[in-house]
Amino acid sequence: MGDPIIELDGIEKHFGNVIALAGVSFDVRPGECHCLLGDNGAGKSTFIKVMSGVHKPSHGTMRFEGKPVTFDTPRDAMEAGVATVFQDLAMIPLMSVTRNFFMGREPTKGKGLFKRFDVAKANAVSVQKMREMGISLRGPDQAVGTLSGGERQTVAIARAVHFGAKILILDEPTSALGVRQTSNVLATIDKVRKQGVGVVFISHNVRHAMAVGDRFTVLCRGKTLGTASRGDISADELQEMMAGGQELAELEGSLGGTI
Amino acid sequence: MSEDATPAVDERLKEESVIAHAMKRPELGAVAGLILVTLFFAFTADGSMFTLSGTFNFLSPGAQLGILAIGAAMLMIGGEFDLSIGSMVAFAGMVFGACVVNMDMPLALAIPVTLAAAGLVGSVNGYIVIRTGLPSFIVTLAFLFILRGLSLVGLKGLTDGSTQLRGVRDAVEGDALAPLFSGDAFGDLFTWFAKSGLIDTFKSGTPKVPGVPIELLWFIILALAATYILLRTPIGNWIFAAGGDANAAANSGVPVRKVKIALFVFTACCAALLAIIQVLDAGSTDARRGFQKEFEAIIAAVIGGCLLTGGYGSAIGAFFGSIIFGMVVIGLTYTTFDQDWFQVFLGTMLLLAVVFNNAIRKRVTGER
Numbered sequence: 001m002g003d004p005i006i007e008l009d010g011i012e013k014h015f016g017n018v019i020a021l022a023g024v025s026f027d028v029r030p031g032e033c034h035c036l037l038g039d040n041g042a043g044k045s046t047f048i049k050v051m052s053g054v055h056k057p058s059h060g061t062m063r064f065e066g067k068p069v070t071f072d073t074p075r076d077a078m079e080a081g082v083a084t085v086f087q088d089l090a091m092i093p094l095m096s097v098t099r100n101f102f103m104g105r106e107p108t109k110g111k112g113l114f115k116r117f118d119v120a121k122a123n124a125v126s127v128q129k130m131r132e133m134g135i136s137l138r139g140p141d142q143a144v145g146t147l148s149g150g151e152r153q154t155v156a157i158a159r160a161v162h163f164g165a166k167i168l169i170l171d172e173p174t175s176a177l178g179v180r181q182t183s184n185v186l187a188t189i190d191k192v193r194k195q196g197v198g199v200v201f202i203s204h205n206v207r208h209a210m211a212v213g214d215r216f217t218v219l220c221r222g223k224t225l226g227t228a229s230r231g232d233i234s235a236d237e238l239q240e241m242m243a244g245g246q247e248l249a250e251l252e253g254s255l256g257g258t259i
Numbered sequence: 260m261s262e263d264a265t266p267a268v269d270e271r272l273k274e275e276s277v278i279a280h281a282m283k284r285p286e287l288g289a290v291a292g293l294i295l296v297t298l299f300f301a302f303t304a305d306g307s308m309f310t311l312s313g314t315f316n317f318l319s320p321g322a323q324l325g326i327l328a329i330g331a332a333m334l335m336i337g338g339e340f341d342l343s344i345g346s347m348v349a350f351a352g353m354v355f356g357a358c359v360v361n362m363d364m365p366l367a368l369a370i371p372v373t374l375a376a377a378g379l380v381g382s383v384n385g386y387i388v389i390r391t392g393l394p395s396f397i398v399t400l401a402f403l404f405i406l407r408g409l410s411l412v413g414l415k416g417l418t419d420g421s422t423q424l425r426g427v428r429d430a431v432e433g434d435a436l437a438p439l440f441s442g443d444a445f446g447d448l449f450t451w452f453a454k455s456g457l458i459d460t461f462k463s464g465t466p467k468v469p470g471v472p473i474e475l476l477w478f479i480i481l482a483l484a485a486t487y488i489l490l491r492t493p494i495g496n497w498i499f500a501a502g503g504d505a506n507a508a509a510n511s512g513v514p515v516r517k518v519k520i521a522l523f524v525f526t527a528c529c530a531a532l533l534a535i536i537q538v539l540d541a542g543s544t545d546a547r548r549g550f551q552k553e554f555e556a557i558i559a560a561v562i563g564g565c566l567l568t569g570g571y572g573s574a575i576g577a578f579f580g581s582i583i584f585g586m587v588v589i590g591l592t593y594t595t596f597d598q599d600w601f602q603v604f605l606g607t608m609l610l611l612a613v614v615f616n617n618a619i620r621k622r623v624t625g626e627r
Contacts, residue, residue, distance in 0.1 A: 054510070074509070074510055074511075074512060075512040078512050084510070086507075086510055088504070088506065088507055088510075089507070090504075090506075090507040090508075090510040090511045091507060092499070092500055092503035092504045092507055092508070092570060093503070094499075094503050094566075094570045094571045094620065094623060095499055095500065095503055095570070099496055099499060099500075102496065103496060103497075103500050103508065103511045103512075103513060104496075104497070104500070104508070104511040104512035104513040105511075105512065106492075106493035106496050108493060115492070116487075116491045116492050117490075117491050117492050117493050117495065117496060119490075119491065143623045145623065146623075
């Protein structure tokens with residue numbers, strides 16, 4: 001696998017006197033799915049917000065394709081090729097699939113005062129991209145509110161890939177989905193990875209992570225506990241690391257490994 | 260990217276009828292309302308209501324409200340309110356009057372100054388809303404009083420104690436820009452119509468309707484421009500997105516703050532435009548101008564299909580909503596009904612529109 005597309009080193013983020021991140025190092029290579037695991041409150045969300053330009057790190061360095069970068073806004077990150085699909089999916093239910101697909105990056109035609117939203121092209125592209133991901137829309141003007149959770153997730157992923165994402169950050173994409181929808185989303189991730197996109201998969205569900213992950217990094221209390229490659233670590237070990245090695249061990253027996 | 264632009268037809272989907280499609284348009288309620296109100300007056304009102312002069316009679320106040328309502332609708336789609344636009348009409352009127360009468364500015368200077376002053380207040384409104392995260396309802400409610408008070412105090416200062424500033428007509432006499440903001444347009448055309456016997460004339464031969472009221476032209480231009488912006492430009496998409504979910508929009512790279520502040524400025528400028536038209540028309544400016552117009556403008560926007568929660572609506576809807584207003588206010592004088600029924604109508608229409616919009620929203624989003 002090639003050199004990392006993005007490398008973050010010793011990232012810290014303080015909110016007033018709260019230390020949300022206390023030194024996180026992470027990198028993503030092209031065509032891999034790097035899982036970021038951690039329990040609630042471990043700092044996963046804060047960390048991806050640093051990666052996607054929402055927050056500026058208090059300390060630490062970020063390199064994109066070998067060059068040091070700082071992302072001042074989410075737009076900067078997006079233009080560099082870091083796309084984030086947040087849990088809210090950045091989808092607006094009242095708006096059509098097309099309007100959501102091109103939100104913030106509308107194709108235009110014409111010049112100067114006559115520069116306008118190229119609706120015909122936008123409609124054609126969004127329908128086509130959805131079809132490639134295996135979703136038939138009623139029409140490009142179908143409101144996103146009428147799609148299922150898995151379909152919305154797919155729209156968000158297709159959108160990110162269409163706009164040239166080199167790094168695709170997925171924030172708990174499977175947390176609110178049913179079994180079938182989850183497997184659809186995992187299959188979508190696999191498609192995206194095969195196109196050479198580096199996927200960051202955030203989850204606290206070890207099974208989902210094991211299903212698609214190439215490497216696994218565990219975050220606990222704002223720090224990275226280490227990174228392991230596929231095959232070098234078992235689901236149980238990951239689970240234990242996420243919980244910080246406490247309590248869970250006792251529960252394990254009574255729950256029969258169902259977590 | 261493939262050039263294949265013809266989407267495959269999904270065999271599981273029934274062809275959607277034209278009516279079912281129209282049911283999803285935000286302006287449906289306003290169009291239906293307009294038809295109902297027209298039918299009502301067709302049966303109850305004196306026949307002269309729907310003559311050319313009668314029509315302009317009710318379109319004129321409709322257009323004046325509409326200039327405000329288009330701004331209010333755009334802002335509502337962008338997810339914010341502005342309760343200060345009524346007071347802004349008085350405030351901008353005062354600034355305009357002071358420019359023209361007290362400072363002897365030509366219109367070419369006075370109009371930009373007035374729009375800039377209104378825009379500045381609009382941007383302050385927007386900036387406070389964005390910075391504090393407070394509901395725009397509260398922030399602009401404060402400005403409703405601040406601007407009304409400033410207009411009263413300011414006018415008294417400008418006129419030795421009167422809340423009215425007169426002499427605008429004399430001051431703008433002969434100004435080349437005046438016909439763009441006052442009187443009637445296409446006067447020559449209407450004179451020609453009269454000569455050709457196409458429209459009614461007085462005995463002297465002058466047409467009963469001297470031309471199209473200028474506010475009606477501004478109203479139509481604004482409605483068309485707003486619709487074009489909403490439906491066919493990237494900025495339109497940003498407005499819908501900012502109103503639908505500001506957070507999601509910002510995460511997708513939409514400059515939500517800029518969009519919202521620009522909308523506050525636009526709304527304030529609409530109010531200033533109305534002030535300029537009204538002041539030139541009346542020849543004076545008054546601190547009571549635009550009193551309670553903010554509510555009427557918001558109601559017109561809601562009748563036009565704008566959701567109170569933002570992210571959905573249309574400028575064309577607000578256009579029809581405003582015409583419904585003008586029609587009812589003026590139409591009642593053509594009937595035997597007491598004119599004060601207007602208020603009852605206002606409340607009922609608002610209630611119906613909100614219930615209707617809510618149902619439409621559920622339809623669109625597929626909520627059950």
